[in-house]
Amino acid sequence: MGSLADTSVPHPFDPLSIEEIQTAVSVVKKAHGDVRFNVVSLLEPRKAEMQAWLEKPDTTPPPTRFANIVVIAPGGKVYDGLVDIKGGKIVEWEHMEGMQPIITMEELQVVEHKIRTDPRVIEQCVISGISESDMDKVYCDPWTIGYDERHGSLVRLQQALMYYRPHIDDCQYQYPLDFCPIYDAGKGEIIDIDIPKIRRPLRLEEKINYTAAAVEKAGGYRTDLKPINITQPEGVSFKLTGREIEWQNWKFHIGFNYREGIVMNNITFNDKGTVRPIFYRLSLAEMVVPYGNPEHPHQRKHAFDLGEYGAGYMTNSLSLGCDCKGSIHYIDAHFPTRSGAINTIKNAICIHEEDDGILFKHTDFRDESTIVTRARKLIIQQVFTAANYEYAVQWVFHQDGTIQPDIRLTGILQTYSILEGEDTHGWGTQVYPGVNAHNHQHLFSLRIDANVDGPKNTVFMADAVPSDAPVGSPENYYGNAFYAKRTKLATTGESKTDYNGATSRTWDICNTNKLNPYSKKPVSYKLVSREVPGLLPKEGSLVWKRAGFARHAVHVTKYKDDQLFPAGQHVPQTSGEPSRGLPEWMGDGTESIDNEDIVLWHTFGVTHIPAPEDFPVMPAEPITLLLRPRNFFTSNPVMDVPPSYASTPSQVLAGGKGVIDATDKFSKLAFSNGANGKSCCA
Amino acid sequence: MGSLADTSVPHPFDPLSIEEIQTAVSVVKKAHGDVRFNVVSLLEPRKAEMQAWLEKPDTTPPPTRFANIVVIAPGGKVYDGLVDIKGGKIVEWEHMEGMQPIITMEELQVVEHKIRTDPRVIEQCVISGISESDMDKVYCDPWTIGYDERHGSLVRLQQALMYYRPHIDDCQYQYPLDFCPIYDAGKGEIIDIDIPKIRRPLRLEEKINYTAAAVEKAGGYRTDLKPINITQPEGVSFKLTGREIEWQNWKFHIGFNYREGIVMNNITFNDKGTVRPIFYRLSLAEMVVPYGNPEHPHQRKHAFDLGEYGAGYMTNSLSLGCDCKGSIHYIDAHFPTRSGAINTIKNAICIHEEDDGILFKHTDFRDESTIVTRARKLIIQQVFTAANYEYAVQWVFHQDGTIQPDIRLTGILQTYSILEGEDTHGWGTQVYPGVNAHNHQHLFSLRIDANVDGPKNTVFMADAVPSDAPVGSPENYYGNAFYAKRTKLATTGESKTDYNGATSRTWDICNTNKLNPYSKKPVSYKLVSREVPGLLPKEGSLVWKRAGFARHAVHVTKYKDDQLFPAGQHVPQTSGEPSRGLPEWMGDGTESIDNEDIVLWHTFGVTHIPAPEDFPVMPAEPITLLLRPRNFFTSNPVMDVPPSYASTPSQVLAGGKGVIDATDKFSKLAFSNGANGKSCCA
Incomplete structure (x- = not known):
């Protein structure tokens, strides 16, 4: 198993391809000129349309591919749009007054250069104890401002969390600075600096680093780890x-x-x-x-x-x-x-894939007949x-x-x-x-x-609780009765629920239209x-x-x-x-x-x-x-995973005849070639 | 690394060797004749003595090796004893009136044979719908009775949880029987049967099994799992x-x-x-x-x-x-x-040992200089x-x-x-x-x-809680203040504490005599x-x-x-x-x-x-x-674990010169030989 089909037609859930992004960009550029692209991403198919396609993909036309667009136009104006890719046209275009879209990596890169030349930032650096000639050693993580009531949301702002990095290879976060410049992305400049009441000048404590050079200086890397090699010579199972x-x-x-x-x-x-x-x-x-x-x-x-x-x-x-x-x-x-x-x-x-230890195991204590099956995870x-x-x-x-x-x-x-x-x-x-x-x-x-x-599901909250009946009562004489109390969350208001560690609270996503034939409980997935x-x-x-x-x-x-x-x-x-x-x-x-x-x-x-x-x-x-899955399957769904070893009582009685021994032959004893081991369980 | 020293003198913590068990048994047999051995196990050294030895093992005599003994003498009398192994003598011997020691595997094996021939059990089996000639298909898990107020603790009792197993290879637990015989281990016979008010005859529903035969019948084992081989060609690291x-x-x-x-x-x-x-x-x-x-x-x-x-x-x-x-x-x-x-x-x-994924990783978003170090676990x-x-x-x-x-x-x-x-x-x-x-x-x-x-430690309960100060107050104007509230458990009474999921409650085992030099908090291990x-x-x-x-x-x-x-x-x-x-x-x-x-x-x-x-x-x-460990170390204790890949900003600037690339060469692309991969991070 394991092949990569060549699929020239995108699956409706596929992210936009390079070509699709290029198409969307060119459509937008043509209509709106020099804008900065913030988002060009698949508009996921409307669910109703998609479900229809999923049911009959061969006879249903696939949902139209749309690109969700967010751009920032000159003047900082934000537009949300929608481009019909095949149609090559904009089908929606809206000015998002007072909204600021996601900060891109490129925006994160810009601010550091700005702070290094801003006179007020330089002034604060000097107050902190950094020489003006060392401004190239000043760095910042320029987060979005989040929200600051003094500045609102009409202007696109970033807060520069400031650090001093004496050497380019030093840890970014060892020498924090105490002030916080605010950057206006529209103007491309620092518009304000938050300066705390209590000043905390730079403390040039001894460097601590995780670089190879630092580790070498501290005595070097440990040499006592032997390699572990993981291979799949026959390929993967997906x-x-x-x-x-x-x-x-x-x-x-x-x-x-x-x-x-x-x-x-x-x-x-x-x-x-x-x-x-x-x-x-x-x-x-x-x-x-x-x-x-x-x-x-x-x-x-x-x-x-x-x-x-x-x-x-x-x-x-x-x-x-x-x-x-x-x-x-x-x-x-x-x-x-x-x-x-x-x-x-x-x-x-x-x-x-990874091996995942024991998937299930059972030994009959009477005769030590055993099944042990290993798990795999993806x-x-x-x-x-x-x-x-x-x-x-x-x-x-x-x-x-x-x-x-x-x-x-x-x-x-x-x-x-x-x-x-x-x-x-x-x-x-x-x-x-x-x-x-x-x-x-x-x-x-x-x-x-x-x-x-x-699609029709219902969520229940499940709490493991004791019976209400007191110890000594006929219903709970020995006091051991307990059960899973299930509370249906029938409305959005009822659904606002918190965790309760004392009751090991879980939430069951149920299909109440379909009961497990054995437990008579709705099929469900439990969170x-x-x-x-x-x-x-x-x-x-x-x-x-x-x-x-x-x-x-x-x-x-x-x-x-x-x-x-x-x-x-x-x-x-x-x-x-x-x-x-x-x-x-x-x-x-x-x-x-x-x-x-x-x-x-x-x-x-x-x-x-x-x-x-x-x-x-x-x-x-x-x-x-x-x-x-709980009450979803009618039995353990992994019984057909091949066991590493399986013997039944009758096979034990027959001296091992018929036993499955698919033990992994690559496993070895740590310190010898067999003296301490045995083939398996027998 | 990786050797097994030959140590003829046992470490004081070592379990009793075969020879030591044999010595203890023979000492007890000599003194007390035909008893049934329930426990012959190391009496762990007294802590004070052991700590003295651990401090100076070369000059301190090791603690004396004692065997803890529990036997059941004829008549069901239980004795706890202590044998000085080197001295070859019993140093303590006490009749444990009204105590029942642990049930051994041999005791678990006995009862099943008894129930099969007990007339009252046979009678109940027949009532359940099992033919008298099928008693060899009746099994039980003969638990200790636990506690039953009608029977007390003077007599050694087991409760037989009953099952019918039509074929020896069938799942033990599919056909439970509704009654519960009680076995007297002293007498070697069934003394009572608990019969429920509501009878539930055997229901011979279709068999469900996890044996190879059953899986084959249901369509066979899945064939789409490719092997994963894990090897340590240079040996282990322990x-x-x-x-x-x-x-x-x-x-x-x-x-x-x-x-x-x-x-x-x-x-x-x-x-x-x-x-x-x-x-x-x-x-x-x-x-x-x-x-x-x-x-x-x-x-x-x-x-x-x-x-x-x-x-x-x-x-x-x-x-x-x-x-x-x-x-x-x-x-x-x-x-x-x-x-x-x-x-x-x-x-x-x-x-x-197992590979354990990412131990730590960091990438500088400025230049994509990266360190990634893999974890190992024992x-x-x-x-x-x-x-x-x-x-x-x-x-x-x-x-x-x-x-x-x-x-x-x-x-x-x-x-x-x-x-x-x-x-x-x-x-x-x-x-x-x-x-x-x-x-x-x-x-x-x-x-x-x-x-x-x-040895001198103190436990604190730690709860993550908001500041008491209200939103809008000078101490918590924006309402975001929170901290770990620590409650010392000073007495055994105070130590009785429950979990609180809402506060992510943990417990810190602290040495209050030793503060972390940086955090000024006691060194600790957190549960x-x-x-x-x-x-x-x-x-x-x-x-x-x-x-x-x-x-x-x-x-x-x-x-x-x-x-x-x-x-x-x-x-x-x-x-x-x-x-x-x-x-x-x-x-x-x-x-x-x-x-x-x-x-x-x-x-x-x-x-x-x-x-x-x-x-x-x-x-x-x-x-x-x-x-x-929390506040135990003064920094990340694994920085000296060799990275899989490490590049610094200066190395990125120098075009990759000096980069550590210790990438595991056994890892492969799933579907090709390189087209989709790249060497690392660069």
Whole structure:
């Protein structure tokens, strides 16, 4: 297995090709002249039309390909448009008054050069203790301003988080500066500088670095790691047709866009010959990283990494043997540059399999007859760099029908300066002399466009609770009764629910129209998520207003086309008044989500109280959750995975005759050639 | 690296050798004649004596080797004893009135033969619909009775959970019978049968099996999985000296006993030349599996798998390429048989390394200079079979100082019969026609004998909470302030704490005598555990009384020798009045645990509401938690792990000169020989 079909006609879910982007750009340029391209991206097909096509792809015309366009015209005017690619025409064009679209990598690159020559910035650098001749050693991460009530949203602004980097190879985040220039992208100049009341001059403490030179100086790399080689001499077990992947009964389309990065559409599972839909679309749709230091202007540090910068735009070009090991398939990503040229990110997505330990095992204690079957997992991965941080996002597919989003946080802490002996007041940690890493959260919004055995689904909240009947009562004499209390979330208002660790709360996405024939419970996928901190910025706070999606662990909406991004379509410089995106879509809370085409929005993540271990580069911290089939199959769906070893009682009695021994012959004893091992289990 | 030193003198933590067991047995036999051996196991050295030896092993005499002995004498009398092995003498011998020691595998094997010939059992089988001539097809899992108030603890009893197995190779748990014989181990006979009010005759529904024959009949094994080979051609990166392992700055002793299975002692981390103690001892010390069906006699189903059966006694003999892949080292376990002979479990423990994805990564968005370093993990594993269930227990050591207990639950659900159309009342799920799998929990007790930079430690509870100051107040104007609220657990009473998912609660094991020089916070290990259901059997219930350890997520005690097993030394047939073990050790709650030698007991696990997917054999369900160094190191401790790829800005400027490219050359593109790949990141 394993081939790449040549598909000249794009699948309706395919991202825009280079040619399609070029067409859209040229159509827009022709009509509107010299604009800067912010977004040229597939408008995903309307669901009704797409479902019709998916049902009969051979006889239904494919949905028309449209490009979503966002441009910034001279004077900073923002336009949203829609281009019919085949038709070569603009079908929508709207001036977005007071909206600021996503910040592109090119915009991130610009500001650093501006600050180095700005007299007021130079003045502040000198006050901090940097010589005017050292301005080439001053750097900044030029975030969007987020929101600042003094500046509003009519002007496109970036805040420059400032650092001093004595040598070009030094860690960007060791020498933070205490002031914050504000850059006007329209004017192309610094318009203001936020200067804190308490000044914190540059502290030139001893350098700490993770570069090879620094490690060599500190004693060199460790030499006691022996290689581990992972190979698939017979090839991989997955098959790609265009961007549709098939693996172990799974089939789905792998998309990618500037904003969410990887998007998976039309996820189905072949259940003994019946192709059963599970999710129409699955992605990380947004995230917010609020920082917990109340001192002005740190409240502006609450990056919406997807909505403000884009997990696609920031994605890394991955490499063989570095980001994954084994047999890897890569997919590139194509985006427009600001001028309308093509920026290709090679190897934006990597796809590979991994051995995953024991899939199932059982031994009969009577005779030691045993079955042990190893698991395999499929990983669709991207890594994106959000200035200081790295997010390695893995979408893990398991053979048993489980989907596991699995994120590793690494990269570098966002840092601020601290005086010798200064109290952090608990809002941060001095992770190194002079380096204050503020408390922060990483809150992700997982968007689950449910399609569990069909589009009409219902979400139930499930809590494991004791029986109400007291100990000693006839109904619960010994007090051991407990059960899963299920609460239907019938309206958008009811769906706003929080995590409860005490009841091991889960949420079941059910198709109540189809009961499991044995359990008589609705077929379902269960959201099992345990890293679910609440949004710590308070109700009514700036972050609370802007990141409405993060107020609850779960929201459910009735599906509507274009409701994709839960902090709003254009996130930079939203005030949160009103809260854009999900809070709007929740409406007055009365809309029915009972047996409807629904979308579940799940907020999960971590609260990070930094420690010196995280500096100057952070060992990866994992976050994960599971989407598990429950009452979906009629039995264990992986019994037909070939076992490594299987013996039955009758085979044991027969002295081993008929036993399956498919033990991997590449595994070896660590220290000898057989003295300590045995063939298997017998 | 990688050698096995020949060590003829046992390390004081080593389990008893075959010779030592034989010596102890012969000493006991000589003194007490024909007894049945229940336990012959190392009495671990007294801590004070052991610490003295660990400090100066060359000049301090090693602690005396003692064997803990438990025997059952004729008449069912239970004796606990202590044998001085070198001295060849019994130094303690005590009759344990009203105590029942652990059930051994040999005891589990006996009962099935008894039930098949017992007239009353045969009568019930016939009532269930089984022909008298088919009694060889009747099986039972003969659990300890747990506790039954009608029978007390003076007589050694087992409850026979009954099944019909039409063919010897059929799944043990598909055809449950509705009655429950009670076996008196002293008399060697069935003394009673619990017969439910509602009878549920055998339902001979269509067979469901996971055997090769059954899979072949259903269409055969899938053929689309290509092999993944994992090899370490240069050997492994760990080194063993006796049972002491060294790997990536870690060093510890790997013990094993009948009860807990794997025990790790004297866990230290070499921090740039300073060997720093972390845990004196780490193990799973107990577990309880309460079932949630209140119907009599299901309240008796709440197995203490460790205290009643033993994770050592039940451990599997592991095999190359089945239970792990790669280069594996195995360690055997030796136990006494009831008669005093030796039962060796080959390959009871397996040790191996695995690649673990990205350890850390950072890219500078300015120039795409990148460092990416891959992680390695060390896994110490055992798998044990508790009648129907399998537990794969992995102790995972990470390079960054994290220890991750990682458990996979697999095997087969414990099942009971259900009538056609019968209501489960929510206490269970019909996972297959006629098969009711009752709700249950798996609650583990992780025993952490803390030694974080020395024996005097203090536990703090940490909750991530918003500032108290309201939005708009000067202290929290924008409402974004949040911090980690730390609560000292100063006494045993204060230490009884529960999980709080809303605050992402963690517990910090601190050495308050030693502050991190940068953060000024005490050096610590943080318990990050998210699978922490409460004990669902109610306060005052039988399980609540017997499994006192499971009432809270955390208890902390002051260390005392021999306080190892939190449900008590002898668990079978305890009434819970008083609650043995941990509740006793907590005392009146006033004992100081502030800056003392302490033990933290952590209850974690899952609540399992079964589904048809779990039957007839369960795809592995994972549970995990982390013990993470926080404020322990002064910086990221893995910067000296060789990167796969590292380029600095100056190297990028110099066209790549000096870049480290140690990319694994065994990784390949999935579908071609280079067209789609690139060397790395450049």
